[in-house]
Amino acid sequence: MVWWLRFPCCxxxxxxLELIGGLITFFAALFAVLSRDTVxxxxxxxxxxxxxxxxxxxxxxxxxxxxxxxxxxxVERIKEYVELKQEAPWxxxxxxxxxxxxxxxxxxxxxxQLRYREGLDLVLKGVSFSIRGGEKVGIxxxxxxxxxxxxxxxxxxxxxxxxxxxxxxxxxxxLGLHALRSRITIIPQDPVLFSGSLRQNLDPHGRLTDxxxxxALEHAHLKDYVxxxxxxxxxxxxEGGENxx
Ligand SMILES: Nc1ncnc2c1ncn2[C@@H]1O[C@H](COP(=O)(O)OP(=O)(O)OP(=O)(O)O)[C@@H](O)[C@H]1O
Ligand SMILES: [Mg+2]
Numbered sequence: 001m002v003w004w005l006r007f008p009c010c011x012x013x014x015x016x017l018e019l020i021g022g023l024i025t026f027f028a029a030l031f032a033v034l035s036r037d038t039v040x041x042x043x044x045x046x047x048x049x050x051x052x053x054x055x056x057x058x059x060x061x062x063x064x065x066x067x068x069x070x071x072x073x074x075v076e077r078i079k080e081y082v083e084l085k086q087e088a089p090w091x092x093x094x095x096x097x098x099x100x101x102x103x104x105x106x107x108x109x110x111x112x113q114l115r116y117r118e119g120l121d122l123v124l125k126g127v128s129f130s131i132r133g134g135e136k137v138g139i140x141x142x143x144x145x146x147x148x149x150x151x152x153x154x155x156x157x158x159x160x161x162x163x164x165x166x167x168x169x170x171x172x173x174x175l176g177l178h179a180l181r182s183r184i185t186i187i188p189q190d191p192v193l194f195s196g197s198l199r200q201n202l203d204p205h206g207r208l209t210d211x212x213x214x215x216a217l218e219h220a221h222l223k224d225y226v227x228x229x230x231x232x233x234x235x236x237x238x239e240g241g242e243n244x245x
Contacts, residue, residue: 013062021055088156092176102168102183104133107154113162114146114153122161123149133168155181193241198226199233 028051032044107130114124123146131137139147152158153165156177165172172180193201200206202213213233217223229235237243 014059017058017062018055021051021058024054025051088159088177090176090178092174092179095174095176097170097175097179097183101170104168106133106166106168107131108166109150109153109163110166111163112153112160112165114149114158115161116158124153126163128163151186154184155186191241193237193239193244195239196237197231197233198229198235198237201237202233 025048028047032039032048036044109127109129111126111128112124113122113126115122127146127150139150141147149158153160154172156172160173167184194204199213202208202216210233214223217226226232226235
């Protein structure tokens with residue numbers, strides 16, 4: 001749609017620019033005729049041929065200016081990312097997570113407070129509760145109550161304004177983000193699939209054996225389906241899993 005609008009815009013611009021160029025040539029010729037007794041014919045020739053170039057110069061100028069304006073958006077975006085506040089350290093050697101953490105999966109929120117940005121109201125206002133390992137819990141609340149915010153808090157996508165979260169007695173604010181985020185997992189409402197092979201989607205870091213991947217597929221009741229695909233684990237997945245519907 002936007003691409004199509006470019007054509008009428010360019011044509012409209014050309015009409016205006018040609019008109020300006022035409023007017024300049026017209027007045028150059030007019031003045032040459034009016035002052036034919038005083039001005040050198042060589043100068044008249046020079047001024048008219050230069051005025052003929054004006055249209056081209058104006059078109060190039062306008063195109064370049066609009067290109068700069070379009071492309072500067074990329075620079076603006078990079079600047080925005082550069083100025084973004086850095087997250088907590090990815091690895092924190094002074095507080096390594098115990099190698100088998102989390103063993104039980106006991107989650108405790110202690111007087112936990114969270115706000116989305118400095119200056120905004122608290123979204124979670126001192127929540128305290130405890131979930132035992134292996135326990136299944138449903139969180140119920142009206143829209144905007146802060147259910148999704150609890151999940152963001154667990155992964156430290158947003159840092160707390162107060163209080164703490166303990167998983168198996170380890171305060172998660174003390175850990176490096178990689179240690180935290182690689183040890184817990186989330187199943188989001190909308191599945192995320194990248195373009196690439198099925199194998200890359202299941203194991204982006206390429207660390208697992210085929211056997212493990214097939215077992216995971218079996219647990220998800222997808223073994224027969226994937227087994228039926230010609231390329232098996234190397235089946236190409238379209239972006240967003242378009243070819244799986
Ligand atoms: N990115 C954000 N910036 C600022 N405030 C936000 C942001 N996301 C959510 N909020 C605010 O945080 C509060 C809790 O939002 P949250 O998404 O956790 O609610 P929810 O319980 O998951 O709601 P829903 O049932 O609609 O999913 C809401 O009042 C919302 O306005
Ligand atoms: Mg939500």
